[in-house]
Amino acid sequence: MSKTFHNYPVEQSMKLAVDAVVFGYTKETGLSVLLIKRKIAPFAHQWAIPGGFVHNNESLEDGVVRELQEETGLTVNYLEQLYTFGNPDRDPRYRVVSVAYYALVKPDSFVTSAGSDAEDVSWFAVNQLPSLAFDHVDIINSAIQRLRGKITYEPIGFELLDAKFPFSDLEHLYVNLLGREIDRRNFKRKIKQLDLLIELDETAPMSSAGRPGKLYSFNKEKYFSLKNRGFLFDMSF
């Protein structure tokens, strides 16, 4: 009876969306996410993470990239699938299953412009989030957890920093993400022995006071060649 019903189910009626948790980082604000203010119902005039329905002939990644471009004008430099949220009632209209991604952007890409589907676009520190549409709090929290975990075994933190950065920026990033103090000397020793940094002949431009630090850049080529050889990174502290 119910067996027959299962084998010949009614036509599926649900929609597939992609959403993106876009992370940015500055020393001043700490880890932040990019939110848009929705123009249309449901949850009109509420903050939400950027996203939208997948088109019929685009891949999921292409859909995320397109939606980000449309809603925020942003181009990201790191994008990874996070989790698929599919509770039947997560959208009040009808069933929407959402494939969530998370993305990392460098501080110099922070300039955004509200697109046609968004009333406003803005960055929010992750510990000062406004109330959010749908289950987007859950999505953001999953993304934060994932990011926290991932930076301990993959050097993706660099994707949140400028191309040239002082060592202290990296340290502050880790302190902020891990939520506890790190000994500067131990941190520097461990990062240096990964041998993924290029020491530049420049010093950081001054921001207030203190001794300027040497600038470094991330050796992406070396990282990928090590990674492809199956090298394991340990960036836990």
Place this chain on the structure above:
Amino acid sequence: MSKTFHNYPVEQSMKLAVDAVVFGYTKETGLSVLLIKRKIAPFAHQWAIPGGFVHNNESLEDGVVRELQEETGLTVNYLEQLYTFGNPDRDPRYRVVSVAYYALVKPDSFVTSAGSDAEDVSWFAVNQLPSLAFDHVDIINSAIQRLRGKITYEPIGFELLDAKFPFSDLEHLYVNLLGREIDRRNFKRKIKQLDLLIELDETAPMSSAGRPGKLYSFNKEKYFSLKNRGFLFDMSF
């Protein structure tokens, strides 16, 4: 122009499926996956991982559990979302986006029965897979990678062993999954200091020859209480 099109896209036409890579393990066969032989087109009479379309009012997890039950008669004791595969052309009929899960079953649950949607159900060692329908090879390979990674920081290997097992079974499991030899004494020391095993007053039933080993069981309660306190497990070798 193209903007207008993007804002009012044609109705979405795709279907959402769930698929499961079910892992089992025995000392004899090593890590194995459960496959079904498809009854219907496309890829009729070819091997595939169990799965099917999500019903309108069930969660994704419920869908996986239902499909596994229907197609293989199996109940799993560990289930985790793996990745969502959404390439537009991964199904020759029309677009099907699949949320893939992976599951672990204990050896005593190996008995399966081909359900109504499957011609046959069988276990295959992961290094002797037959040719597979759709992109199921990719899904299985992702699942293997995930499992390999995960057993180094979460004690999920126990989900592949019987409730009572000799120490050597656990060791062989790790050797098989990691693909290299492990020093027995170092392994035992490290596992024992995690303090997640209960040493039983029984010895293993004899299978061929050799000294029978003491039996252990996994302390699931302790594991969850440690995990909830944020305790980190290190099971790398």
Place this chain on the structure above:
DNA sequence: GCAAAAGTGTTGTAACTACACCCATGT
């Protein structure tokens, strides 16, 4: 000269690696 941030070494401790022999059982 003082405040603010960057730079730098050492020492004790804990964890990891490498390694070989004896024991209990079945045949």
Place this chain on the structure above:
DNA sequence: ACATGGGTGTAGTTACAACACTTTTGC
């Protein structure tokens, strides 16, 4: 008695954690 697999300890080495003072710059 022999073959098979289970059980156990140590020593050298390496990585980790904890710790404070000096240097360079802006104001």
